[in-house]
Amino acid sequence: MSFDPLRLRREFPIFAERAKSGRPFHYLDNAATAQAPDAVIEAVADADRRHRANVARGVYRLAEEATAAFEAARGEIGRYLHAPGDEIVFTGGCTAALNLAALSLGDRLSPGDRAVISTLDHHSNIVPWQLLKARRGIEIVAIPVTEEGGLDLEALARLVGPKTRIIALTHGSNVTGARVDLPRAAALAKTVGALLVVDGAQVAPRGPLDPRALGADLYAVSGHKMFGPTGIGVLWGRRELLADLGPAFGGGGMIGEVRLSGSTWAKPPARFEAGTPPIAQAIGLAAAANWITSLDHGAVEAHLNDLTARLLDGLAALDRQERRIRVIGPPARPGRLAVVSFHVEGLHPHDICQVLDESGACVRGGHHCAQPLMDAFGLAGTTRASLAAYNDAADVDALLAGLERAIEVLA
Amino acid sequence: MSDSVYHADIVALAKAATGAGTLAPADKTATIDNPLCGDRAAVDLSLSEDRVIALAHRVRGCLLCQASASLLAQAAIGRNQTGLVGLRDAVAAYLAGDDAPVGGFAVFAPVRQHPSRHTCVLLPLEAAVRAAGQRD
Numbered sequence: 371m372s373f374d375p376l377r378l379r380r381e382f383p384i385f386a387e388r389a390k391s392g393r394p395f396h397y398l399d400n401a402a403t404a405q406a407p408d409a410v411i412e413a414v415a416d417a418d419r420r421h422r423a424n425v426a427r428g429v430y431r432l433a434e435e436a437t438a439a440f441e442a443a444r445g446e447i448g449r450y451l452h453a454p455g456d457e458i459v460f461t462g463g464c465t466a467a468l469n470l471a472a473l474s475l476g477d478r479l480s481p482g483d484r485a486v487i488s489t490l491d492h493h494s495n496i497v498p499w500q501l502l503k504a505r506r507g508i509e510i511v512a513i514p515v516t517e518e519g520g521l522d523l524e525a526l527a528r529l530v531g532p533k534t535r536i537i538a539l540t541h542g543s544n545v546t547g548a549r550v551d552l553p554r555a556a557a558l559a560k561t562v563g564a565l566l567v568v569d570g571a572q573v574a575p576r577g578p579l580d581p582r583a584l585g586a587d588l589y590a591v592s593g594h595k596m597f598g599p600t601g602i603g604v605l606w607g608r609r610e611l612l613a614d615l616g617p618a619f620g621g622g623g624m625i626g627e628v629r630l631s632g633s634t635w636a637k638p639p640a641r642f643e644a645g646t647p648p649i650a651q652a653i654g655l656a657a658a659a660n661w662i663t664s665l666d667h668g669a670v671e672a673h674l675n676d677l678t679a680r681l682l683d684g685l686a687a688l689d690r691q692e693r694r695i696r697v698i699g700p701p702a703r704p705g706r707l708a709v710v711s712f713h714v715e716g717l718h719p720h721d722i723c724q725v726l727d728e729s730g731a732c733v734r735g736g737h738h739c740a741q742p743l744m745d746a747f748g749l750a751g752t753t754r755a756s757l758a759a760y761n762d763a764a765d766v767d768a769l770l771a772g773l774e775r776a777i778e779v780l781a
Numbered sequence: 782m783s784d785s786v787y788h789a790d791i792v793a794l795a796k797a798a799t800g801a802g803t804l805a806p807a808d809k810t811a812t813i814d815n816p817l818c819g820d821r822a823a824v825d826l827s828l829s830e831d832r833v834i835a836l837a838h839r840v841r842g843c844l845l846c847q848a849s850a851s852l853l854a855q856a857a858i859g860r861n862q863t864g865l866v867g868l869r870d871a872v873a874a875y876l877a878g879d880d881a882p883v884g885g886f887a888v889f890a891p892v893r894q895h896p897s898r899h900t901c902v903l904l905p906l907e908a909a910v911r912a913a914g915q916r917d
Contacts (some may be wrong), residue, residue, distance in 0.1 A: 718843035720818060720901065724786050736818040750819050750841060779787050780844060 373669035375762040381407040381661075382760055394730030396765040401544050401572060401709050401756030402734055404597045406658070413657035414599055417650040425649055426623060426640070440649050443656035444639070450659040451589070451606050452580035459605040459612070459639040460652050464571045464592035465494040467605035468538075470642060471567050471588045472498035473618035475536060481507030485536040486529050486564075488513040489746050490521045490543050490550070493739040495569040495590075499538055513539065515746050519546030519699040519711075523554055534564045541573040541589075545738045545754065546699035547678070547709035549573065556585020565611070571595050572707055575758075577667045578659075581606050593651060597758075598658035602651035605642070612638035619644040670759045674708040677757050677766055681710050684770040693777055698752055708757035711738070714773075717780050719753040725776035731755075731769045786891045786898070787844065794888065795847035800854025804837045811912035815900055820846055824853075824908040831861045836909065843901050845892060850905040852885045862913035869906040876902060 379385050382405045388395040397405060423436040441455065448455040461467040479485075485499050489512050503510050511529050514522045521539060530537070537559045542549045552568065559566045565587040573579065575596035581589035588611070593602035607615075617624050617635055621644035626634035635641045679702035689695040694715035700706055714722060719735025726733055736751040737744045744751060755769055807825035814821050820842035827835040836857045838850040856868060875883045876892060876899045892898050 718820075720820075720843045720898070721787065721845075724895070724898065728785065741819060744819070750821075779785075780792070 373666065373673045373759075375673065375760050379760040381409070383408060383411065385760075394768065396729075396731040396761075396768045398731060398733045398755040398757060398761065398765060398769060400575075400758040400761075401595070401707075401738075401754065403594045403600070404575060404758050405760070406597055406599065406654075407661055409661045410598055410654045410657045414650045414654035417653040422650070424646055436649060439653055440647070443652040446656035446659055447591075447604055447652075450578045450663065451591075451604075452578065453582065453606055454609065456637070456639055457606055457609050457612065459607065459642045460647050461590075461603040461605055461642075462601055462648060463603040464569065464590045464595070465603070467590035467603045468494050468567070468569060469498045470605055470618045471590065471607075472502050472538075474615040474642070475565065475567070475588075476502045476506050477616050479506050479508050479535055482509060482533060483536075484509045484511060484531065484534045485538060486511055486513060486526065486534055488521055488539040488550075489515045489742050490519075490546070490548070491538070491540045491740070491743075492544055492569060492571070493741070494571075495538050495540060495567075496742065499536070508535075509533070512742065515546075515743065518548065518701075519543065519747075520548035521550045523551060523558070526555060526558055530558050530562050530564065532562060534559075534562045536567060537564050538567040538569075540569040540571075541584075542570075542707045542709075543699070543740075543743075544572050544709060544756075545711045545740045545743055545752065547707040547711075548700050549705050549707060552584040552586060559585070559587075572709065575662065576671070576707075577665070578663055582608060587611055593655045593658070596655075596658055597661060598655035599648075599651040602648045602655045604655070607638070609638070612642070615642075617641050617644065621645045623647075665759065671704070673759060674757055675702065675704060675706070677761060677763065678702050678706060678708045678710060680763060681755060681757075681766045681769070684766065685710070685712055685773075688770065688774060688777075693774075698747055698749070709754065710756070711752040711754040713747075713749055713752050714777060717777065719751045721780050722753045722773065722776045725779055726769065726772040729768060729772035729775065731765075731772045733769065786895065788891065790888045791848045792844065794851045795844045797851050798847065799851040800836055800838050801840070801850070802837045803839065804835055807837070809912040809915050811908050811915060813904060813908040813911055815842070815904055817900065818843075820901070820904060822846060822850065822904040822908040824905060824912045826857075826909070826912050833857045833860050833865070833913070838905055838908070840905060842904060845889070845898055845901040846904050848888070849886070849902045852888070853905045853909060856884060856886070857909055862910070865906070865910050865913050869903065869910050872906060873899070873903055 423433040425437040444455040571592040591604040594600040624644040723735040804825035812823040
């Protein structure tokens with residue numbers, strides 16, 4: 371049976387809720403936040419309704435239940451990432467995970483050490499390294515992008531050297547939709563003994579993956595981009611690396627023992643989870659991971675590739691009418707993320723988005739927290755549509771029709 | 782007036798680009814960015830006895846920002862720093878729902894229901910206030 375996005379959509383209550391208004395609703399901002407299915411919403415509510423207590427502290431039955439549910443969630447996320455649970459660090463989000471990585475790795479760096487970052491990345495994988503540069507005196511260089519909006523790994527080969535300690539890059543762009551060849555980057559990192567830190571926010575929602583096999587040393591995941599709750603993220607790290615890193619934050623839960631003269635640290639992952647963690651959110655994220663795992667990934671990939679091709683073809687057709695549309699990203703092909711950014715000459719992305727909203731199309735305009743990438747393309751911002759499995763051809767067609775109207779209204 | 786944000790009056794104001802350009806020399810200049818979207822408004826002021834006698838602006842921004850800058854080029858004339866602050870505050874209050882008259886800025890009535898776009902309208906006004914507040 372062919373993949374049916376409308377059947378899938380019934381698992382997401384927001385679509386029925388929005389339909390009550392009578393207004394069209396075409397949610398195409400999934401790269402920012404994906405919608406949550408009933409399975410996730412119920413898991414979070416159930417955790418608060420039946421097992422709400424702090425974890426790894428109380429000895430009473432309720433606290434034991436909460437701890438068991440939280441640690442079970444860690445195990446579920448571990449299965450999603452093909453990793454044991456003790457390699458899974460829960461954080462407040464993907465940004466928090468990348469900052470945690472930079473802070474903990476920063477203790478190992480000395481002035482003059484080099485971190486290679488990327489022009490393709492979200493600010494979340496740029497600014498933490500800039501902060502580290504200010505604190506530790508490290509050098510930062512950036513991998514350029516290709517004309518197609520991918521990462522220029524030929525240039526990476528020239529940028530790595532004996533002082534390179536960190537290579538921090540995205541697994542897939544939140545703007546162009548290009549994926550990065552992680553094994554190739556990892557091979558380059560290995561030649562100089564550098565660690566590979568990866569922002570997996572856009573790729574992790576596409577299905578279970580194996581960061582270790584891909585060559586990553588640390589891999590950050592966003593909860594709300596993979597159909598999970600907000601306020602939760604994951605930093606996966608190789609066990610031997612996590613064991614060698616110091617904590618970034620201090621407080622309850624991350625210590626071995628505390629004396630006024632000094633403290634010792636708990637083993638990972640607790641070492642990196644100071645204070646009360648996002649408990650219900652972690653349980654919700656595990657539900658999201660299980661929900662994604664239950665999908666037919668071949669069918670979902672084919673569906674998203676078809677929709678992406680439909681959108682790119684539609685934009686090209688509009689451009690042929692001399693609409694002056696420039697797509698920032700690669701052509702449709704297997705493996706491309708379902709994220710499509712474009713610039714309409716003479717029009718501002720926010721104006722386009724506002725007009726599109728009148729036809730119920732929810733898309734994003736602006737720099738997408740990727741200003742260095744915008745600079746590389748000589749743009750202040752783009753309009754971005756990002757698709758998920760519950761989107762269908764009607765969503766894409768509504769966007770294209772709305773864009774045509776926006777051009778008429780604004781030009 | 783149309784409920785659409787992009788009704789003809791706003792589009793016409795933006796396209797008119799009244800006051801777009803530079804003053805050479807300017808008595809005071811300021812540039813301000815909107816960190817949410819990267820838009821930028823720069824304002825030059827010529828002053829006589831602390832009052833604006835000419836204003837020029839350069840906007841890298843959306844249509845709302847451009848329309849607001851066009852209105853500002855006229856509304857700023859004759860105002861001192863306090864007057865510019867008053868104009869900015871009045872427009873901000875109008876966008877937030879206050880019904881006190883704001884002259885031509887009433888064209889932004891449809892923007893009231895879109896709080897995320899209020900900053901777009903206010904960006905040139907903020908730049909003018911910042912310019913006027915700069916020390917000689």
